[in-house]
Amino acid sequence: MKSSCFTRASLSSILQPVFSPRLKPSRPIICSAVPPKPQTALYLRPPAFRSTLSELRKWYAWAKNQASSVGSTFLDLDNGPDSTLLHRELKWLVEDALERPDMLSPLNSGDNYDDATPVSMRACLDDLYKLWKQRIEERRPFQYVVGCEHWRDLILSVEEGVLIPRPETEIIVDLVDDAVKENEELRNGLWADLGTGSGALAIGVARILGLGCGRVVATDLSPVAVAVASYNVQRYNLQDRVSVKLGSWFDPLKDVEGELSGLVSNPPYIPSEDINGLQAEVSKHEPRLALDGGANGMDDLINLCNGAASMLKPGGFFALETNGETQSKFLVDYMDTKMKGSFYGTNIASDFAGIQRFVTGYRA
Amino acid sequence: MLFPNGQFSSCIKPLLNLKPPQISTQTGNPYDQSHYNYSEKMSSLILKRSCNNKSLHNSFLRINLFTRTLFSLSEPHFHDSPIPVNNQQVPASSYAFLENKNNGFCSYFHGNWKVPIPYDCNFVRFLSSQAAVEASTSDGLTVEGIIANKWVIHDENESDWRSHAAAIAQSIHLIKKRLRWKKLIPRLKILSEELDKPDLWDDPARAGKISREHGSIMGKMKEVNAFEQELIEHIDMIKLAREENDSELESESLKALLALRRNIKEKELEALLAGEQDSCSCFIEVQAGAGGTESMDWASMVMQMYKRWAENRGFGVTVVDEMPGDIAGIKRATIKVDGEFAFGYAKAEVGAHRLVRISPLDSNKRRHTSFASVAVIPILGEGFSHVQINESDLRIERFRAGGAGGQHVNTTESAVRITHIPTGVTASCQNERSQNQNKMSAMAVLQSRLDQLEIERQARINAEHTQSLTDINFGSQIRSYVLHPYRMVKDHRTDYEVSDPDSVLQGDLDGFILSFLSASLDKNEEDDGI
Numbered sequence: 036m037k038s039s040c041f042t043r044a045s046l047s048s049i050l051q052p053v054f055s056p057r058l059k060p061s062r063p064i065i066c067s068a069v070p071p072k073p074q075t076a077l078y079l080r081p082p083a084f085r086s087t088l089s090e091l092r093k094w095y096a097w098a099k100n101q102a103s104s105v106g107s108t109f110l111d112l113d114n115g116p117d118s119t120l121l122h123r124e125l126k127w128l129v130e131d132a133l134e135r136p137d138m139l140s141p142l143n144s145g146d147n148y149d150d151a152t153p154v155s156m157r158a159c160l161d162d163l164y165k166l167w168k169q170r171i172e173e174r175r176p177f178q179y180v181v182g183c184e185h186w187r188d189l190i191l192s193v194e195e196g197v198l199i200p201r202p203e204t205e206i207i208v209d210l211v212d213d214a215v216k217e218n219e220e221l222r223n224g225l226w227a228d229l230g231t232g233s234g235a236l237a238i239g240v241a242r243i244l245g246l247g248c249g250r251v252v253a254t255d256l257s258p259v260a261v262a263v264a265s266y267n268v269q270r271y272n273l274q275d276r277v278s279v280k281l282g283s284w285f286d287p288l289k290d291v292e293g294e295l296s297g298l299v300s301n302p303p304y305i306p307s308e309d310i311n312g313l314q315a316e317v318s319k320h321e322p323r324l325a326l327d328g329g330a331n332g333m334d335d336l337i338n339l340c341n342g343a344a345s346m347l348k349p350g351g352f353f354a355l356e357t358n359g360e361t362q363s364k365f366l367v368d369y370m371d372t373k374m375k376g377s378f379y380g381t382n383i384a385s386d387f388a389g390i391q392r393f394v395t396g397y398r399a
Numbered sequence: 400m401l402f403p404n405g406q407f408s409s410c411i412k413p414l415l416n417l418k419p420p421q422i423s424t425q426t427g428n429p430y431d432q433s434h435y436n437y438s439e440k441m442s443s444l445i446l447k448r449s450c451n452n453k454s455l456h457n458s459f460l461r462i463n464l465f466t467r468t469l470f471s472l473s474e475p476h477f478h479d480s481p482i483p484v485n486n487q488q489v490p491a492s493s494y495a496f497l498e499n500k501n502n503g504f505c506s507y508f509h510g511n512w513k514v515p516i517p518y519d520c521n522f523v524r525f526l527s528s529q530a531a532v533e534a535s536t537s538d539g540l541t542v543e544g545i546i547a548n549k550w551v552i553h554d555e556n557e558s559d560w561r562s563h564a565a566a567i568a569q570s571i572h573l574i575k576k577r578l579r580w581k582k583l584i585p586r587l588k589i590l591s592e593e594l595d596k597p598d599l600w601d602d603p604a605r606a607g608k609i610s611r612e613h614g615s616i617m618g619k620m621k622e623v624n625a626f627e628q629e630l631i632e633h634i635d636m637i638k639l640a641r642e643e644n645d646s647e648l649e650s651e652s653l654k655a656l657l658a659l660r661r662n663i664k665e666k667e668l669e670a671l672l673a674g675e676q677d678s679c680s681c682f683i684e685v686q687a688g689a690g691g692t693e694s695m696d697w698a699s700m701v702m703q704m705y706k707r708w709a710e711n712r713g714f715g716v717t718v719v720d721e722m723p724g725d726i727a728g729i730k731r732a733t734i735k736v737d738g739e740f741a742f743g744y745a746k747a748e749v750g751a752h753r754l755v756r757i758s759p760l761d762s763n764k765r766r767h768t769s770f771a772s773v774a775v776i777p778i779l780g781e782g783f784s785h786v787q788i789n790e791s792d793l794r795i796e797r798f799r800a801g802g803a804g805g806q807h808v809n810t811t812e813s814a815v816r817i818t819h820i821p822t823g824v825t826a827s828c829q830n831e832r833s834q835n836q837n838k839m840s841a842m843a844v845l846q847s848r849l850d851q852l853e854i855e856r857q858a859r860i861n862a863e864h865t866q867s868l869t870d871i872n873f874g875s876q877i878r879s880y881v882l883h884p885y886r887m888v889k890d891h892r893t894d895y896e897v898s899d900p901d902s903v904l905q906g907d908l909d910g911f912i913l914s915f916l917s918a919s920l921d922k923n924e925e926d927d928g929i
């Protein structure tokens with residue numbers, strides 16, 4: 036490629052990790068002066084707690100029973116989890132909480148170990164009871180309970196205040212992979228992940244770009260998100276290639292206008308009035324700032340669309356996640372007519388459930 | 400004549416000038432410290448003997464033995480840069496091999512015989528000579544002859560050379576049968592013809608496959624030949640020792656014979672797992688038969704049995720896919736079993752498994768018969784060629800699709816199902832915690848399934864060479880587990896049975912597996928035999 040990377044001057048100003056609130060809030064936000072310290076996921080805590088196998092088995096039997104008693108009530112109520120899913124989550128909770136999860140495996144139910152066998156755990160038994168109660172009674176999302184979400188080949192820390200990355204969104208990374216394979220020049224450019232949340236997309240994209248001079252800037256308006264994303268970036272040792280910035284959409288990117296090689300975003304896209312009807316895990320626990328896309332859910336998508344036209348360099352790639360067919364079609368139509376000439380190669384890609392979920396294209 | 404058309408002079412003559420080789424060093428050293436002396440003695444005795452020229456037969460044995468080993472060593476594995484020698488082509492690598500391989504035999508050679516290997520000494524010749532002459536003792540006793548003598552086989556502890564010899568001969572016979580000896584020879588011929596073709600490496604994948612198979616067959620044959628040779632030599636030694644009243648030598652020879660007997664007993668087992676994919680890891684799949692909850696419960700018992708079996712064997716076990724039953728048990732499940740020879744053993748389990756019991760799930764305490772089918776798929780490692788999968792031939796779907804998805808939903812359900820559209824083969828994984836990982840695992844299962852289909856397709860084309868047991872009808876009933884009115888597990892293929900179903904369900908399956916493997920390989924097939 037000719038101009039190997041984007042200009043150094045602009046780069047350094049972009050890549051400095053900033054927590055300085057350079058806010059231009061478009062809607063009310065809570066702002067704390069000190070960046071919050073992210074919580075440590077359960078599976079990363081030291082196995083500092085002891086109990087006996089029989090006590091643990093008691094908890095396990097109780098927890099299984101709780102899961103079973105849910106049956107399909109949540110499913111019928113608001114499309115929440117059923118027993119099968121809860122049982123699987125329980126298995127994963129055990130995996131994360133115990134130093135040796137196999138102690139509870141059915142293979143060891145017999146006489147391999149006696150009741151007094153000590154077990155090492157990453158949370159005390161009381162907390163395990165509490166955590167599972169929160170899961171079942173309060174419908175606290177499983178990922179907040181264990182403090183992490185497995186996403187692609189990553190394990191990302193998450194906590195209240197940060198959207199739990201969705202499986203659908205994993206595909207955006209594949210779309211980026213395809214794009215940079217088609218045009219290797221993009222691989223060495225500057226990319227942006229707007230509304231990064233846990234940092235999932237920024238980290239996923241940075242790993243696709245590889246060890247060349249490709250860089251990613253991630254932005255978010257939520258200080259918790261910025262803190263958690265920065266933490267995750269460090270856990271994957273990407274701090275030299277991914278910088279996380281606090282601010283609204285393109286605001287922290289003013290210096291690199293027209294220089295982006297790529298842009299990805301999964302902005303809030305749920306119509307405001309739909310939010311209260313969502314399953315309890317989402318409506319009661321996940322941040323509204325991460326979900327609410329305005330009256331028809333398109334506010335932020337349109338905003339990003341307009342911004343993409345000025346922020347991307349010619350040939351630059353974008354991939355946006357939407358609410359589905361209606362929004363995707365609307366967006367493509369908007370680009371092809373209202374913003375005629377700004378983009379080319381606009382395309383809609385489906386998720387694995389067959390929903391037309393993503394809009395991709397290039398800056399003309 | 401052994402070596403027709405003048406080959407004798409070009410090939411054998413120089414060898415006659417050499418001291419006899421110490422063949423036994425090639426197959427390891429079962430003789431502890433006395434080995435060195437022993438083989439020294441052996442050499443000199445044999446030499447003495449051939450000089451005496453007591454028997455023409457004996458020197459033939461030496462010749463045959465010698466050339467055989469030489470030929471197998473010089474057997475061309477790779478056809479890189481052939482160089483002309485004596486107007487013939489000899490692969491350069493065969494020299495390299497002779498020079499590098501640092502056993503006594505070769506280094507001896509190195510010093511004494513720097514003549515290029517004559518082309519005549521190729522292994523096709525080796526094979527025909529092999530067919531023509533069997534190793535035999537000075538008084539004409541062959542391995543087959545030993546078997547025909549029907550000497551009583553005593554316990555190992557009895558120092559009776561005939562008993563040892565008979566046991567060893569039987570083992571050799573069994574190993575040959577298990578290796579499908581008669582089929583190996585023509586197969587080797589075909590492969591070597593392929594290897595000789597100048598355009599072989601135009602298709603490197605195929606060439607690699609051919610040369611690998613060739614090498615592996617060659618290795619097996621060499622090993623068995625060496626056993627035969629060793630047996631014959633020890634017998635010769637014992638007879639000689641007796642003639643010469645050398646009791647020390649006699650007891651050493653007897654010891655050596657015993658060591659061989661023990662060593663070869665282990666090889667019998669190895670020969671059961673000589674199939675091309677036997678050493679691979681595998682997937683084991685269990686599917687509930689008709690009959691609803693009863694069968695689903697049975698399917699989960701069967702799965703549990705395999706998990707335990709695999710863990711007891713030291714294999715790694717991971718659940719890839721599991722479809723729970725509506726009330727109890729599983730509709731189907733797939734586990735990955737990691738470890739050497741996992742496939743070789745597990746393939747013996749393919750088929751339908753039947754359970755008869757009074758069901759704990761039935762409040763009326765009636766007797767139920769349930770079925771579960773088991774499939775086993777090898778996971779071909781790096782050395783194998785794989786079916787190319789086209790991304791565009793795949794349909795990837797999410798489980799429990801429905802609903803708006805995306806930000807609307809928080810779910811830990813991220814299972815996917817992948818369909819290979821041209822073949823209709825599907826694979827799914829729901830065990831991983833991320834969708835992408837589920838997709839990768841499902842892809843691995845899909846790849847193995849397609850590879851297996853391809854193996855079966857090729858086995859059908861190439862009906863001569865089928866060691867694959869996997870094409871056994873998935874649905875045929877192989878074993879019954881009866882818990883009521885009596886207690887017994889019985890294999891319908893071998894009639895092997897056990898009266899303690901619990902131990903079997905706890906994973907104690909080796910008896911069934913080994914008896915099936917040996918039954919299917921050892922059954923007396925006229926032309927499969929030796």
Ligand SMILES: C[S@@+](CC[C@H](N)C(=O)[O-])C[C@H]1O[C@@H](n2cnc3c(N)ncnc32)[C@H](O)[C@@H]1O
Nearest residue numbers: 198200230231232255256257283284301303325
């Ligand atoms: C649906 S979440 C996506 C999070 C993450 N990218 C992912 O895919 O998991 C939307 C994110 O946009 C952020 N966001 C909302 N309004 C924003 C704004 N005005 N500027 C920047 N980020 C904003 C939210 O804090 C939230 O993290």
